[in-house]
Amino acid sequence: MSTLLDVENLWVRFPTRNGVFDAVRGISFTLGRERLGIVGESGSGKSMTGRSILRLIRAPGVVEADHISLEGQDLLQLSEKEMREVRGKRISMVMQDPKFSLNPVMTIGDQIMEAYRLHSKASKSEAYAKSIEMLEAVSIRDPERVMRAYPHEMSGGMGQRIMIAMMLIPNPEILIADEPTSALDVSVQRQVLDIMDKLVRERGMGLIFISHDLNLVADFCDRVLIMYAGRVVEVCEADKLHEAKHPYTRGLLNSLPRLDAPRDHLEVLQRDPAWSEAPSVSGRS
Numbered sequence: 001m002s003t004l005l006d007v008e009n010l011w012v013r014f015p016t017r018n019g020v021f022d023a024v025r026g027i028s029f030t031l032g033r034e035r036l037g038i039v040g041e042s043g044s045g046k047s048m049t050g051r052s053i054l055r056l057i058r059a060p061g062v063v064e065a066d067h068i069s070l071e072g073q074d075l076l077q078l079s080e081k082e083m084r085e086v087r088g089k090r091i092s093m094v095m096q097d098p099k100f101s102l103n104p105v106m107t108i109g110d111q112i113m114e115a116y117r118l119h120s121k122a123s124k125s126e127a128y129a130k131s132i133e134m135l136e137a138v139s140i141r142d143p144e145r146v147m148r149a150y151p152h153e154m155s156g157g158m159g160q161r162i163m164i165a166m167m168l169i170p171n172p173e174i175l176i177a178d179e180p181t182s183a184l185d186v187s188v189q190r191q192v193l194d195i196m197d198k199l200v201r202e203r204g205m206g207l208i209f210i211s212h213d214l215n216l217v218a219d220f221c222d223r224v225l226i227m228y229a230g231r232v233v234e235v236c237e238a239d240k241l242h243e244a245k246h247p248y249t250r251g252l253l254n255s256l257p258r259l260d261a262p263r264d265h266l267e268v269l270q271r272d273p274a275w276s277e278a279p280s281v282s283g284r285s
């Protein structure tokens with residue numbers, strides 16, 4: 001499988017009053033033209049991993065790695081100007097909270113068209129047509145009205161779908177989707193997953209799908225990295241996730257409600273300090 005992204009020994013550090021806090025601790029993985037899931041409980045370093053690929057960690061946070069290579073080119077060596085060319089065009093990211101990513105004083109239509117025209121020489125009418133097409137693709141009804149609306153007029157789920165449409169218009173090689181469907185109801189969630197799936201299958205896009213929902217990831221992804229305390233504790237084929245061996249992964253699976261085997265109470269995850277001390281498992285394929 002051709003490698004799109006190669007991340008080696010990634011650390012994300014935050015200086016604090018009590019010393020340096022390592023949010024991501026030396027993880028390595030590759031991404032091909034596949035759906036790679038990253039799962040783990042809240043605070044395990046999933047979002048920081050996604051953001052560090054695009055060098056979007058805010059100061060005083062620091063990203064360090066042996067390399068973060070996009071088709072052989074180390075992103076850490078690029079200037080900020082060169083990095084802006086990568087963001088949105090070659091690698092797009094749908095952030096966990098879309099409300100903060102949309103400009104409140106610009107109509108949805110102007111924002112989508114601006115995002116598109118930033119990276120292509122399309123005319124205004126082409127950009128408009130493409131925007132309508134993408135809004136329809138993410139199941140937005142009445143896209144003409146949505147184009148004229150402002151972000152505050154949208155529900156959370158609509159905001160999330162608009163962000164996804166916006167991120168996909170420039171046809172990126174890699175999409176990093178951080179909990180992209182968590183605000184959506186089940187039927188819309190399925191539609192959004194289908195769109196991303198189609199882009200992976202038909203255009204060979206690489207997808208990093210961040211989620212805390214193990215069942216969803218087992219169902220949707222090809223391969224899964226399981227993160228705990230900034231490290232990758234286990235890597236497995238998504239369809240083998242339910243056979244995972246690491247006690248943390250087993251614990252996450254056992255603490256999920258299951259429709260086929262309802263229980264009176266859900267197990268509480270017992271943590272072992274050894275999990276966070278063990279070296280990261282490699283997610284290279």
Ligand SMILES: Nc1ncnc2c1ncn2[C@@H]1O[C@H](COP(=O)(O)OP(=O)(O)O)[C@@H](O)[C@H]1O
Binds near residue numbers: 016
């Ligand atoms: N600005 C910051 N300063 C210190 N720690 C931070 C900062 N931002 C995030 N963190 C910490 O980094 C860790 C990983 O966060 P994150 O990647 O957002 O987790 P996840 O997405 O898996 O829930 C968390 O423990 C969080 O508290």
Ligand SMILES: [Mg+2]
Binds near residue numbers: 046047048096178
């Ligand atoms: Mg997160």
